[in-house]
Amino acid sequence: MGLSLWLVPNAAQLQLIQGVLPKQPETRPVSAASYPNIIPHITLASSGKATQDTIITALPSPLRPIPVEFRKLEVGDHYFRSVFISVKKTTELVALHEHIMAALERDGASPSAPAFPHMSISYIADEDGDTERKKAADELRAVTVVEGSETGGAGTVVLRCGDSEEGRVWLSGFEGMEVWIVRCEGPVQHWQVLQKMSATSDVA
Template sequence: MGLSLWLVPNPTHLQLIQRVLPKQPETRSVSAASYPEITPHITLASSGKATQDTILRSLPSILRPIPVKFQKLEVGDHYFRSVFISVKKTTELVALHEHIMAALDRDGASPSAPAFPHMSISYIADEDGHAERNKAADELRGVTVIEDSETDDADTVGLRCGDSEEGGVRLSGFEGTEVWIVRCEGPVQHWQVLEKIAVTPGVA
């Protein structure tokens, strides 16, 4: 896959989301490649041709915090989009994405960002099939994901990220406060974070 540029939640939101991501099920057998530990993120761009310096050059001179709003829980037909939450195309998020894609394109990096914008919840191997991906989504709906009917906004979903003793934390999105450059080669557990770039403090 090469290098990817990720928009990552602020530390508090990152921790809350990570605690509810599905793990390998204990009640059924699945591929060892299914349900790896992942970092919640939105892929802004990926390239098999870009270098780390090329990626850095593609970023705006000032990075601002990016508000992210969850839209819908979906089941996909690709390993990296097995179960994911589609994200609303806000002005800020689209502008950042388009800036990066245009800069990488000018550098001949042939960037891509399939199904932008989305946040993957689970990677599930093809050999486990669509049925396993649907099971994972159904389990999320039963425990973690708050569907449209339970919210005031018919165009959003939320995540239950805390129990009642913790105040019943619910997230309908996150604040993106870091951009990571990640080398995505080989199994997910071998991916390497090369650099973390923080947004400019105090700029909204």
């Protein structure tokens, strides 16, 4: 796969989302490749040709925080999009994506970003198929994901992320505060984070 550029939540939100991601089920057998530990993110671009320096050069300067809004829980037909939350195409997110893609295209890196924008929450092997992917989505709806009218309107998703001293924690999106360069080669557990770059807010 090569290198990927990820938009990642702030540290607190990252921990909350990771805490509710599906784990390997104990009640039914699945492939060892299913349900690996993953880092919640939105892939801004991937390339088998780009170098780390090329990707850094493709980023806008300064890099600003990007608000992300969840839209819909979906089941896909690809390992890396087995169960995912599609994301609203906000002006800020689309502008960042298009800036990066155009810069990588100019450098001949042939970037891609299938089903942009989305946040995958389960990778499930093809041998476990549509049945397991649907089960994972159904279990999420039963425990973690609240959709539609319950969240205040169609086209919205909220994640139940446990409780705090202030009460129940809900996330309807996240603040994209870091962009990571990740080498995505081999099994997911062998992927390597090469660099983390923090977004900066305007100072009044």
